Amino acid sequence: MFELNNISKSFGEKKVLKSISASFSFGITGIAGSNGCGKTTMFKILTGLLKPEGGKILYNSEEINTQSSFWRSKIGYLPQTIGLYSRMTVYDLLDYMLVLSDIKDKKLRKERIDYLTGELNLKAYLKTPCGYLSGGVKQRAGIAQAFIHDPEIVFLDEPTNNLDAEERERFHNFLDKFRLNKIILYVGHIIEEMGYISDRMLIFKNGEIVFHGKPSDLLNESRYSVRQILLSKNEALTFEPHMILRKIAINGKTKIIYRPGQEEDNIGEAAEAHFEDVYKIITRD
C-alpha cells in the first residue's frame, strides 16, 4: 500500500497539483479528469520523474525516495506516448527491459515474455522489429514492458490508446488477473469502461481530487441523478447545451440524457445514470 500526503506541484504560475492526498492498495484504481488537470503530473511524481514541491510519498507507512532503485524495482510504467526502439524485435525489447530490471536468468526471462505476450496477443509479433508494428500492437508491447518485470505497482497512462474494442476487452481481462496482487493505477478517458474495471476511482479537477471511492458510490449518490427526454433532431438542437450529458440517436429522434439545472428543468423522465454522466456532472460543477 502506498499513500500520497499533501503533494503539490506548480509549473511557473500554474498550480498543477494542489496539495493532494490519496492512498492506494491492491486492485485497480481508475483515474479520470479533464486534459491538463494533473493526472500525468501525479504519475510523474509517483514514478520519480518529477519532484514534488511539497508533501510526502509513503510506502507501507515509510517515507520513500521515489528516485531510489528500491522504488524503481517496485514499479512499472506505461507513459502516455511510447514509441519503442524501431530496430529491436518485440522479444528483444522485452528481454532488454528484463535485463535492465536485473533479472539474470535467461530461462526466467523467456518464461515471463512467453506469458505476457500470450496474454496480450503479441505472440505473432515476437520477431517483428518494433518499427514495423501498428499503433495498437505497439501499445500492447508498451503495456507488456510495464508488466514484464512483475512489479508490485503499475502506472498506466492511457493504456487503451490505439486499442480496438476487442483488444480493450482483452486488456481489461488481463488487468483483472492482477487485481489481488498488484496496485494498478490506470489513467483513461473511456469512463464507462473504467467504471466497470476499477475497484476505486479517483477524479481530478483543476489539480484537486474531487472524488475518491468505489465506482458504485458514484452511481448511488442521489445528487448525481439524471433525466432523459426524447426529442426531434431540431428540438434537440435548441436544448440547453450545458445541461446535456449524452445524446443517443433512436429512430430518427434524439434521446438526450441531461442533468436538470433547476426545478423547472425537470421535464422528461428520470433516467439511470452512467459513469460518464456522473463524471461529467462532477467535473463540470
Next chain:
Amino acid sequence: MFCFISNCLKQMLNYTYLSLIFLYGLICWMIADVTIKSQGLISGKEILKSYDTIILFLVLINCIYFIITHFRETLNSRIRDAEILRLGRYKYFWGLAAAYFIYFAVFNAAPLYLTAFVQTIVNSSSAFYFSDYFNALLSTAFRAGLWPIALSLILIVWIKNDLLALIVWTAVYLTVTAISVISGLYKTGEGNAPLSAVPLIASSVISLLTFAGGFLISRRLTEYEYNEKISGGIFSLIAHKLGFVLSEFHYKMLGLKTQSLYLIFGLLGFVFVLSLTEGMGANNTVISKMYVAVFFPLLFSFNQYNLLAVDIDSGMIATNVLRKSGYARIVLNRWFTMLLPQTVFAVVFSFFIIGSTNGLNVSFLALVLVLNILFSSMNFSLSVFFMRPGFANFTVGFVGYLMLREDVQKVISSSELLRNVNLFGSIVSFTNSTPSPDHILIALCLSIMFILPAFNKLKRIDITAL
C-alpha cells in the same frame, strides 16, 4: 545486497575524497623517485618503505575517518531501520562490512599500489619485468587471497548448498596443501627438516581464514542477490556483471549502421594514408600517425548524442530511467559498447602502420588506444551536458584540429610544463619520438574527467525537460 553496498560506497565516495586520493597519488609521485623490484610491487612493506610514511598514514586516517563518519551517520539515520527491515539485520551489517572493506581496498590501498606500479614502470621500465610481477602477484593471490574466495563463490553459486560446498572446498584445500608441502620438501631437499613446511602452513592458515571470510560474505551475497537460478551458471553471471549481456542488446538497438559508415570512411582514409606512407618515404609517417591517432578517433567519436537520442526519439527514456539498472549505467554501457569496435579497428590500423613504418613502437599503440577513448569520452560528455550533437562534434573536431596545428605545437613546446603534458607532441613529430607512459596516464585521467561528470549528470537527468 549489492545495491546496498554500492549505495554505501556512493555515499562515502564524494568529490572531496576522490580529490584527496588523487592529490595523494600526485604528491607520492612527485616527492619520491620510486623504483621497486618487480616482485616487491605487490608487497605493502616495500611500498611503505619507498613512500613517505606520514603521507600514507594521513591518507589512511582520512579513509578511516570517512568510514567512521559514514557508520555513525548510518546508525543515526531513519533509513537504516527501513533497510534493516528489507535486508535483515545480519545482511545489513555484513553489507556495511563489505562496503567498508571494498572502500578501503579499492579506494585506499589500490591507488597506492597503482601509483607505485606506474611510477616503477616509468622510472625503470628497462628493469621492470612483467613476468616477475605477475609471478609474485599470482602466487600471493592464489595462495592467500583470490582462489579460496573464487572457489567458495563458484561452489556456492553452483551447488547452492553450504555443507556440500564446505566439503568440496575442504577436499580441494587439503589436496592442494598436501601437494604444496610435498613439492616444497622435494624441491628444497630438506626432507629431514620439518620446519621448512612452516611458511606453507602459515600461508595455508591465511588461506583458511580468507576462505572463512570469503565464504561468509559470498554465502550472504548469494543468498540475497542470486537466489534466482542462473541458467548460464557463473559465466552468465560474470557476463551480466560486466555488462556484456546489456551490450548485446545495445548493438541490436543502435545498429551498426553508423559505425559501418564511419568504418567505410575510416578504411578509405586508411588506404589513402597507407599508400602515401609506402610510396612517398618516411616523412609521411607523420600523416599516418595523425590519421590513426587523431582523425580516426575523431571520426568515430562523432555523434555520441545518438546514445541518448535513441531513447528520446523512441519515447523510451522514461521506461529506461525507471528500471532498476539506473539510466547512467545504461548509457555508459552503450558508450562502451560502441567504443569497442572502434578500438579494435584502431589497433588493427595501427599494426598495419607500425608494420609499414619502422619508427613506431608499442607505446604509440597505447597512445592510439587512449586517444580513441579520450575523443570519444569528450564528445560523449559534451553531448550529455549540451544535449545536442552539433556543439559536441564541433568542439571535439576543433580541439583535434587545434592540437595538430604547427603553430600551436610550437607554443606548447616552448614551455617545459606544457611539453611534458602534450599528448600530441609525438604524433606531429617528424623524428621518432615516442609517447611516454605519462602521456597515456594523462589521456586516461582526462577521459575519466570527462566521463565522471557525464555519468553524474545522467544519474540526475531531468527527462521532463527533454
